[in-house]
Amino acid sequence: MTVLTPELELLGPDATTRTTVVRPGMCGPGSLFVGQIGDWTWDTVSAVSGTNVYTARDTGGAPTYLAFHYFHLRGGADLHVRGMTFGDVLRVDSRAFAFGSESVLTLHEIRRGDVPARKIDPDEFYAHPDPACLYAQNFNRWVVRGPSGGNGDLRSASPPGFRHDHLPALPARYSPRRAYGDLRDLYAAPEPVDGVDRLVLDYPVDPSRDLNGVGLLYFAAYFSIVDWAVLRLWRHRGGTDAGFLRRVVLDQRLSYLGNADAGAVLRARVSRQPGGDVPGADETVRVVLTDRDTGRPIAVALQQVRTEDQR
Numbered sequence: 001m002t003v004l005t006p007e008l009e010l011l012g013p014d015a016t017t018r019t020t021v022v023r024p025g026m027c028g029p030g031s032l033f034v035g036q037i038g039d040w041t042w043d044t045v046s047a048v049s050g051t052n053v054y055t056a057r058d059t060g061g062a063p064t065y066l067a068f069h070y071f072h073l074r075g076g077a078d079l080h081v082r083g084m085t086f087g088d089v090l091r092v093d094s095r096a097f098a099f100g101s102e103s104v105l106t107l108h109e110i111r112r113g114d115v116p117a118r119k120i121d122p123d124e125f126y127a128h129p130d131p132a133c134l135y136a137q138n139f140n141r142w143v144v145r146g147p148s149g150g151n152g153d154l155r156s157a158s159p160p161g162f163r164h165d166h167l168p169a170l171p172a173r174y175s176p177r178r179a180y181g182d183l184r185d186l187y188a189a190p191e192p193v194d195g196v197d198r199l200v201l202d203y204p205v206d207p208s209r210d211l212n213g214v215g216l217l218y219f220a221a222y223f224s225i226v227d228w229a230v231l232r233l234w235r236h237r238g239g240t241d242a243g244f245l246r247r248v249v250l251d252q253r254l255s256y257l258g259n260a261d262a263g264a265v266l267r268a269r270v271s272r273q274p275g276g277d278v279p280g281a282d283e284t285v286r287v288v289l290t291d292r293d294t295g296r297p298i299a300v301a302l303q304q305v306r307t308e309d310q311r
Contacts, residue, residue: 098167207262
């Protein structure tokens with residue numbers, strides 16, 4: 001059964017489109033818009049797979065979740081993830097790609113204005129040719145809680161009836177598994193010594209703010225925690241809050257390595273060095289999150305930012 005939300009339209013068996021208006025709960029300097037993109041991923045997968053992602057269960061009847069494994073956002077000076085405001089009209093084109101019964105990749109192209117719908121072409125998507133487009137990719141995996149019931153015990157489990165054979169295959173050169181692995185490798189990679197600023201911080205997972213409706217550390221909360229750490233390094237280097245808000249995050253990648261329970265303390269190792277490989281980037285910031293008490297890896301994030309030395 002195809003599952004559609006009211007504003008979503010099918011562009012074919014693997015693609016959707018929608019026109020939407022940016023509301024106060026969708027925008028700002030935090031992770032609100034990231035959360036909205038994640039909801040669009042779940043909507044698209046529900047529409048093209050015949051599985052209601054929001055209510056899916058495994059063969060044993062346990063709730064199974066389409067968890068975020070890798071998240072990549074690529075914007076530009078004209079449109080970036082923190083550049084939305086109330087009333088902006090957006091066209092969101094989305095397309096899903098097959099990665100077996102336990103994973104799925106969803107690509108989104110987000111543009112301002114009442115522009116025509118289009119079906120995403122992978123070659124064009126990964127070339128990022130349009131400065132007025134925000135490109136988002138989500139690689140998701142089905143997971144279920146293990147016997148312990150804790151957030152650190154998540155295991156693969158896809159719902160029966162999840163249809164994926166009809167979805168197109170992504171060209172191997174664009175594999176999100178490779179991108180995920182490259183970012184994951186930064187978890188253990190030594191930080192450069194010369195020209196690098198760094199800070200080590202502890203962040204207690206806040207049950208009043210960081211968990212979702214099923215008690216997991218919310219995927220968008222990872223972005224908030226990363227920004228929390230980046231802001232503290234910014235201040236440590238003498239930057240002002242006003243200057244921080246003027247930054248443009250051109251490229252942001254996050255590999256999810258684990259989840260965490262309420263009350264866990266995450267250790268954030270944040271480092272910054274000048275430059276980047278994205279045109280216009282003035283600095284690259286890396287954040288590595290681990291469980292402070294067990295050392296278990298939680299996430300690795302990389303931001304490439306245009307600052308224009310705004311302090």
